[in-house]
Amino acid sequence: MIRGDFLSLNESKKKKRASKVDKVIKKLSDTLDGGRLSTQRADLLSYSHDYWPIYLHWMLEDRYPSVPDAVVWPESIEDVRDIVRWCYRGKVPIYPYGGGSGVLGGAVPEKGGIVVDLKRMRSLKLHKKDLLVEAESGLNGYYLEDYLNERGYTMGNIPQSLYPSTVGGWVGTKALGQFSTKYGGIEDMLKGIEVVVPPGKLIELKPHPRTATGPDLRKFFVGSEGTMGIITKGWFKIWPEPEKRIKLSYASNSLKDAVESIRRIMRRGAEPAVIRIYDEIETKRHFYEYDDIYGKVATVMIIEGDETLADAESKIVREEFVGKEKGEKPVDHWLETRFSIKEASEFVPMGVVFDTIEVAVGWSGAAKLYENVVGALKPIKGVLFASAHASHFYPQGICFYFTFAGTPPRKKDAEGFYQQAWEEAMKAVINSGGTVSHHHGVGRQRRRWMSEELEEGYELLKKIKQKVDKRGIMNPGDMGL
Amino acid sequence: MPDKMDWLKDEMSGVSKLTQFSTVMKFLKGKVSGPSDVVKCAMCPNMCRHACPISIVDGKETTSPAGKSRVGMMLENEVLRFNEENVFPLQMCLSCGCCENWCPFDFSVSDILRPQREESIKQGVDFKQFDEMFKALEMHGSVHGKVGKEKNYPEEGEVLYLRGCEFRENDQRVIDKTMQLFEKLDESAFVLPGEECCGIPAYNAGNTALFEELAKKMAKKINMSSAKKVVTSCPSCAYAYERLYPEFSQGLDVEVLHMVEYLEEKKRLLNLEKKGGSVTFHEPCKLVNGLGKKKSMRDVLENSGLSLKIPRRSGEKTFCCGYGGTTVSRLNEELSSSINEERLKELKGLSKNIVTACPSCKEAFQDNHGDVKVYDIAELFNRLL
Numbered sequence A: 001m002i003r004g005d006f007l008s009l010n011e012s013k014k015k016k017r018a019s020k021v022d023k024v025i026k027k028l029s030d031t032l033d034g035g036r037l038s039t040q041r042a043d044l045l046s047y048s049h050d051y052w053p054i055y056l057h058w059m060l061e062d063r064y065p066s067v068p069d070a071v072v073w074p075e076s077i078e079d080v081r082d083i084v085r086w087c088y089r090g091k092v093p094i095y096p097y098g099g100g101s102g103v104l105g106g107a108v109p110e111k112g113g114i115v116v117d118l119k120r121m122r123s124l125k126l127h128k129k130d131l132l133v134e135a136e137s138g139l140n141g142y143y144l145e146d147y148l149n150e151r152g153y154t155m156g157n158i159p160q161s162l163y164p165s166t167v168g169g170w171v172g173t174k175a176l177g178q179f180s181t182k183y184g185g186i187e188d189m190l191k192g193i194e195v196v197v198p199p200g201k202l203i204e205l206k207p208h209p210r211t212a213t214g215p216d217l218r219k220f221f222v223g224s225e226g227t228m229g230i231i232t233k234g235w236f237k238i239w240p241e242p243e244k245r246i247k248l249s250y251a252s253n254s255l256k257d258a259v260e261s262i263r264r265i266m267r268r269g270a271e272p273a274v275i276r277i278y279d280e281i282e283t284k285r286h287f288y289e290y291d292d293i294y295g296k297v298a299t300v301m302i303i304e305g306d307e308t309l310a311d312a313e314s315k316i317v318r319e320e321f322v323g324k325e326k327g328e329k330p331v332d333h334w335l336e337t338r339f340s341i342k343e344a345s346e347f348v349p350m351g352v353v354f355d356t357i358e359v360a361v362g363w364s365g366a367a368k369l370y371e372n373v374v375g376a377l378k379p380i381k382g383v384l385f386a387s388a389h390a391s392h393f394y395p396q397g398i399c400f401y402f403t404f405a406g407t408p409p410r411k412k413d414a415e416g417f418y419q420q421a422w423e424e425a426m427k428a429v430i431n432s433g434g435t436v437s438h439h440h441g442v443g444r445q446r447r448r449w450m451s452e453e454l455e456e457g458y459e460l461l462k463k464i465k466q467k468v469d470k471r472g473i474m475n476p477g478d479m480g481l
Numbered sequence B: 001m002p003d004k005m006d007w008l009k010d011e012m013s014g015v016s017k018l019t020q021f022s023t024v025m026k027f028l029k030g031k032v033s034g035p036s037d038v039v040k041c042a043m044c045p046n047m048c049r050h051a052c053p054i055s056i057v058d059g060k061e062t063t064s065p066a067g068k069s070r071v072g073m074m075l076e077n078e079v080l081r082f083n084e085e086n087v088f089p090l091q092m093c094l095s096c097g098c099c100e101n102w103c104p105f106d107f108s109v110s111d112i113l114r115p116q117r118e119e120s121i122k123q124g125v126d127f128k129q130f131d132e133m134f135k136a137l138e139m140h141g142s143v144h145g146k147v148g149k150e151k152n153y154p155e156e157g158e159v160l161y162l163r164g165c166e167f168r169e170n171d172q173r174v175i176d177k178t179m180q181l182f183e184k185l186d187e188s189a190f191v192l193p194g195e196e197c198c199g200i201p202a203y204n205a206g207n208t209a210l211f212e213e214l215a216k217k218m219a220k221k222i223n224m225s226s227a228k229k230v231v232t233s234c235p236s237c238a239y240a241y242e243r244l245y246p247e248f249s250q251g252l253d254v255e256v257l258h259m260v261e262y263l264e265e266k267k268r269l270l271n272l273e274k275k276g277g278s279v280t281f282h283e284p285c286k287l288v289n290g291l292g293k294k295k296s297m298r299d300v301l302e303n304s305g306l307s308l309k310i311p312r313r314s315g316e317k318t319f320c321c322g323y324g325g326t327t328v329s330r331l332n333e334e335l336s337s338s339i340n341e342e343r344l345k346e347l348k349g350l351s352k353n354i355v356t357a358c359p360s361c362k363e364a365f366q367d368n369h370g371d372v373k374v375y376d377i378a379e380l381f382n383r384l385l
């Protein structure tokens, strides 16, 4: 097994580094007793990846090109501080790890070093009067939401990865859930944060309803993907569980009809918690049991909250939507199947290469961006299909969630085909005036578009990174930092 | 109505035929089978992680449901060798089946990884803790070795009460109370002279040969007895008799019921008047998931007349006590105990009186924490009737 290898390290560098890493591992194994540090092969291989789809192909080929030197499981802030302190001294890379459900290689230990799995830090506390929940970063997403629901509250963050992901991962990637149009993304929910930054300092930004104490440092860590520090805790906004839930669905003749309807609805101030518009292909894929929807453009919607408000919102929706109303059944079907993830398991081992690409664009560019991205993906040799649904909405614009799948043509391997599809899709997004990521983040897959998207802003980000993490130990390589 | 995969066939019809194209098409048409269960699970983003007690408490990728399958795949592909260190993660499974309730493929990781666990035994991977248990089973027919002195009960009748290794070794009082309950319900209950282990601990550890040996012996003894019905307090035993014995051609000639299933049949007799006092309950995972009795225990307890405090994780969301499945508690007692604490914290927040329906769960709760009173469901009804 190649220790700590991933494309970039040469043999001599590796050897030099190995002795330093060994020293840090020795130090940490004294602190982290009770099996909370491992250098066992099964553990190292298990933490060599997250859910970056191309990695699934490598795993099936028995390739693990990014094996860490050790994995640790801290249980307290002191443990985390010790880890950062020792790694800083030894200049050993650290990779924070939540549920490993990130899809862009954000938690891949590219340069060897130590993976820090936060899942044993999972305490939580409910502050009912302040409508806040205080949660350690390793807490499982479902655990948190289920706990709140039982007590009559919701945080409203329901990503499709609710079951495998963690609270720290949500903040780390700037995640958002299926109910985001009402409840917002994790950045809207986060009110306070606790982070350990190099060389081992604890930064506590306590929760306030609002604060005007300089630039918002809490937000600075949202979407930082472990490159600035290890998030140990967050305080999040919660809501009383909704009094009323209204389920609506429509079949429209065109994507444009449905998208324009939502634009008008949002302009009037209605905010249905869930809105999903499926293009024709995805309508066929998800609603094949509904003859009267098959081949059309399906929209499912959930409006929830205070009864008076919910009724008013549904009135606006009914007044504005262009399409045939199809009742609650398609929404129930969506609710029942929304966590059923089977395709990767069935098709990847057969050599099918797939990914999802989520991007955002203002209303004025929405139709063009959709056409351009699907139009860029479809002609690529080997692509079996390219499709999209619109999954998150704002008064200013829309998030399109594209899916492509294909089998590499002769003379091209899975990776070559995969990267070609990404190149074409990203080019189309940039040319259509969109942003290259809406919620999955950057990781290792998207880093090469950071400069193009942020321009001088990226240079500033790099400077900040150098100041915060002088020795470059925090998730090195992620986002190109 | 169109077929589930018609949309993809439609899309693919316009595409030039490339390397893997025909395999995918054949799969869509049902002409080739897809990947193995272990590979499918290994490729899943852990969509049942939240339900797996090991994963929640241990917090390790390596022992998460998909993580175990990934290790299984690495063993199969010889990326990892079969040795104690590498097989250890596979043994960190409570056989609780909690994953199955959430799995889009209806997998229970403990089932899909059986071939690897069996292979590890074949390849001579030796866990000393298992060896001791295998020896005890071979020599004395009990996981705990030689059974001590036991009270005499009738050895013939209609309802055969199989006491199980755990109560015989650690809690004979419950056996006594259960026999009293049978009497109150006008049942001619008896015990089996020379009762042995059902064999499920060997099965869980991957020693199928030993399981079969024990199953053969017990099936013979039960079938030769005067029993018209078998009742057991242990859901794992019930699972073995009901589900595994027929699979291994050792089917019993009589109906087998777990105590909760039996009490469910007697529900009318148990309909007790409302009284003061409250209890909470812990549904054993083998009862809920293994035997598929998602609500039975709660239904039975609703007839007890006591006020019932329902845990957040109940029914199909139940959480293992930490001591299920034989292997975890033997190889990693600390982890079992942490899972137990996690569950107990939840239950204690509701009531200090906990009812369960499994000898291992009962043992685990009362052993680890003296400040709660733990009742077996039969013991409780015996007290109330």
Ligand SMILES: Cc1cc2nc3c(=O)[nH]c(=O)nc-3n(C[C@H](O)[C@H](O)[C@H](O)COP(=O)(O)OP(=O)(O)OC[C@H]3O[C@@H](n4cnc5c(N)ncnc54)[C@H](O)[C@@H]3O)c2cc1C
Binding pocket: A050, A051, A095, A096, A097, A098, A099, A100, A101, A102, A103, A105, A106, A107, A118, A137, A138, A158, A159, A160, A161, A164, A165, A166, A167, A168, A169, A170, A171, A172, A173, A174, A175, A176, A177, A178, A224, A225, A226, A227, A229, A230, A231, A232, A341, A439, A440, A475, A478, B045
């Ligand atoms: C099936 C599926 C569905 C998905 N659906 C959605 C969705 O609806 N919405 C959405 O936004 N995303 C979705 N995702 C993507 C992914 O689940 C999210 O990005 C999620 O937030 C990742 O959380 P995690 O705990 O798994 O983090 P990981 O994958 O472990 O880590 C992600 C990144 O965050 C960093 N990180 C993790 N924990 C910490 C910490 N404590 N401190 C600092 N950095 C940390 C890691 O270093 C890494 O860079 C989906 C993924 C899958 C596989």
Ligand code: SF4
Binding pocket: B051, B052, B053, B054, B055, B064, B065, B092, B093, B094, B095, B096, B097, B098, B099, B100, B108, B109, B110
């Ligand atoms: S059977 Fe139980 S312990 Fe084993 S993987 Fe499934 S949920 Fe986890």
Ligand code: SF4
Binding pocket: B040, B041, B042, B044, B045, B046, B047, B048, B049, B065, B066, B069, B099, B100, B102, B103, B104, B105, B106, B107, B108, B109
């Ligand atoms: S058991 Fe099912 S849900 Fe759980 S990890 Fe495996 S495939 Fe996924």
